[in-house]
Amino acid sequence: MYSRYGSDDPVPHRMNLIRRAAKSARYMALPALGAATAAIVSSMSRVAGPLVIREGVDKGIIPQNTSVITNVALIFGGILVAQYVSTRITLYMVAWLGEKFMMDLRNQVYSHVLRMDMAFFGRTKTGVLVSRLTADIESLQVFATEGVISVVGSTLMVTGVSIALFVIDPFLATIVMLLMPILVAISVHFGRRSGQAYRQVRSQVGRVLGALQENISGVREVQANAQELRQEERFGAIDQTYYQKGMAAAKTVVTYFPQVDMLRVIGLVLVLFIGGNRVLDGEMSLGSMIAFLLYLNWFFEPIVQLANIYNLLQGALAALYKLYGLMDEEPAIQEALETTPLAPEVDGRIRFHRLTFGYSPDEPIITDLDLSIPSGQRVAVVGATGSGKSTLVRLIARFYDPQAGKISLDGIDLRRVSFADLRRTVALVPQEGFLFEDSLRFNLSFGRGDMTDDEVWEACRAMGIAEWVESLPEGLDTPMRERGNRLSSGERQLVALARALAVDPAIVILDEATSNLDPGTESQIEDALESLLAGRTSIVVAHRLRTARRADRVLVMEGGRVVEDGTYDDLAGRGGHFAELINTWESS
Template sequence: MRYMSHAGERSGEATISLLRRAAAMGRHLTWPAVGAFAASVAATAARLLGPLAVRGGVDEGIARGDGGAVTRFALVFLVLLGVQYVFGRISRYAVAAVGERFLLDLRRRVFAHLVGMDLGFFGRQKTGVLVGRMTSDIESLQEFVGDGAVLALTNLLTVGGVAVAMVVLDWRLAAVSFAVVGVLVAVSAVFQRHAAVAYRRVREGIGRVLAGLQEGIAGVRVVQAFTHERRQAGTFGRVNEDYFAANMAAARAIAWYFPAVAFLRVVAIAAVLYVGGGRVVEGKLSFGTLVGFLLYLDWFFQPIVNLANVYNLLQSALAALGKLFQLLDTPPAVVEAPDAVDLPEPVAGEVALERVTFGYDPARPVLVDVELVVPPGQRLAVVGETGSGKSTLARLILRAYDPQRGIVRLDGHDLRSLTDRSRVAAVSLIPQDGFLFAGSLRRNLAYARPEADDVEIWNVLRAMGIDGWVRSLPEGLDTEVRERGSRFSAGERQLVALARAFLADPAVIVLDEATSNLDPETEVEVEGALRVLLHDRTAIVIAHRLRSAERADRVVVVDGGRIVADGTHESLVAEDPRYRRLVEIWKRGVL
């Protein structure tokens, strides 16, 4: 769904479509919204009756020297203020509650949609931009919900009510006022066109700034290793300058608009004083009516100024909402088929690729006509130079992507025909970095099986020979892992990842070289845990080191997106020159 016109401004139809969709999403909040609106109407009505009480006090009390009338109208005015205060508080709270509930649901939907997207989506999107959707874009909506929505509702009601009251009091003075308001409307229309473009650029700019910050911080080790601090700062500086320019464009639009509004307000008051004062002198208009009208006139312009302020918040909120809806409208490339079936149990663990061709860009295939069968329980090492396609092969087995041609099968079943639940239960990935979540060690170990109790967890730890390490931790299973497992070493994170996979009890393990970049002692511990984990399971190991290939039952060599050699380590060393070259490179420590 489109929410922007070709010029980059939000078209009227797009805005209406966006608001309709937001209303549909918040349909369950209809009655709370009606209550909030009713409270706002009551507060506004009480306020609008105030100038009528002032007119009565002036005309029937002060002009006639009637102190009792002055007292009565003063009391009426105070009662109206009290009613306005009570219903104003109720209105503000009720509107905010409706908005916050809407945002709560929206955050849930966006996060659930994000974690359900295919891996290719995250490869195409910058992490900072996605984080910006959940932070700065939601924050823009939060600002509108917190202040803008209440101001918009109360001021719209005030403008409408004041316009009616002015016509009722004196239509001639109302006509004079509305003539000036017509100019104000034209000025506001020009401002809105400029502001729409400016705020769109601001929203896009903050997304690029967040992406640049995330990239710079995440890659700081590489930046410092090549002493490119100045170069990286320059790259970020250009993005930051663009964001600055977008904010200055928005500031220029605001800088000319609000002084123009203030000037027109003074012009309107002067015109009403001139025309109304003349009519009072002629005896055609009471002094109290003129005073009441001037109060209404002031209240007429101030809400318009407030609405202009709200318009800025609204533009940011609509831009943010449009981007969030665009994200929600982006379908995952890999989805469960409507007629998907569970993988029959028991799962043997046979993996097969039948004439599989795949490319991240379909015009540039990474794998071409790959044929491969991995029998149940076999440990297969996939080797090849960087960019050969071995990691892509593993991703297809995990169904992170679907091939453009061919079929990937598990126990003879096309992966696309299986339910996600049964497929994921049968195939587990152990990534190279051993990613851990913030929280307790227990939570991380039981991530794949939240229902697992401590007895099951300790049985797994004992079976893998790492229960002693866990017991040595200050708080055992309750030890806080911290964000990304920063409290543990790379080897310890890998041990937790292996135990987590063991507890999940899959039939197939896809292992992205779990023993890479570890010290020798830790590598021995991890290899021991691996032997336990891989026993009687099918394992596809993306091997980057000689030892991983040597310990495999079978090795396939991937080169140029094709399997060019297949056999045992010993047979390939003897018969295949490409594999011998890889072995020589491994021995020299280059790969």
């Protein structure tokens, strides 16, 4: 389903998209009715203006009747007031409806994305997701706040003006309507060409955003390898394509509007020539002629607006198609309809039952694995790159589900454990600690939003970072920059460890969480980890010799299988895979 994102193909099932959007916005029906009523009043007030002017010219100015002129001026003033008030109400109500719908939709999409599984994020580019929540939402927002007003107002104006033209002079109105087939043909052709052109522009937006996100995230690698020029050329090629598609879309616009203006001029010339002669022949009053010319100018204007808004509508429908497609994609990891609660005091026993898993079902990474980890045991998982170490611990955190077999926690199938129970029980610290752009307090208490400052400080003391936090200018209120860039990698990891352990989990997973620490920082946390991991089941993906030495048990993985299992000393003395790893570590 998600593969359709970024497609240049026309949007299918337009009416279904519109009905779905309308259904999701049913709660705004009453404000929408109020906005529609105000729009009708605004349009009808404007349409009434030339008719009042006609009366003023024919019955006031020509016969020099000052009382009629006074009355017409008062009526026209009242119409202007009604138009002003109703237009303001319309603009405000439509803006409120559009912004409210966008806010709700943005929150729905964001909430849905947060609940998607890790496989989804593995196959979906960050730039595409950013494009969904920015460019696509913006396309909808422009249509909802500007397009809807124009559609409603223009439709009402065309209808009202058409009726007024026939009321004033059916003969002249019929002549004007002869231009309609040409105008409609030009507008339909414009709509088709511009729709295709702007679909391609919107498709390229996601690629531009993706390239920007990738290069900004990887700017250190770019500069470290002196590849600025190369990346500039790569981005320039993507941006050039964006420019070309934008210019192709612009060409359709610069072709259409002069043609419409030409038709409008032709209409005005015809009305001036034919209508002028009818006035001279006494078949039409001067006031009617003036009113007709005013209406004729207004007649073309809303039609041009409707044609222009067709692009906004196409963009909005394309955005809806992509956003609803995203929201329709169900996460592969879902909570069971009937869950089995864990005991308040979790033992932390983990069992793999003949488990097989691969990120692609045809390429298993772990095959037919049977493994038991008793409560409170500290297990180090070692092996070469690609042996399945990180995959093993991600399965325990249920970031993925196996294709065959199962994992049980305290004898309960992990798939039957509620997400709330699982997250309070299992804490995973990855290799690179991620910090949010918020206060240090927010980051430390992220795993438990209800933590008090005393509990936060307790976690800091347990991790041995209390003095460091106190030394910061603003203490717990110290703001963290994006990704915690104002801290060293070691400090970021200490905060991530404190955050995980503040949850007081029964199971702690360290996915190479100490591999990025400098010797001084690593030494600082080893004693803290020793006491904090005591009594907890812990699985440590180890890349360092002493990390494995501190474990109760060492699992050596190769090709997705546990090829050696035992204590550090036992495996070191066998002369097998683990002994080879020790030699590699010592030599490096």
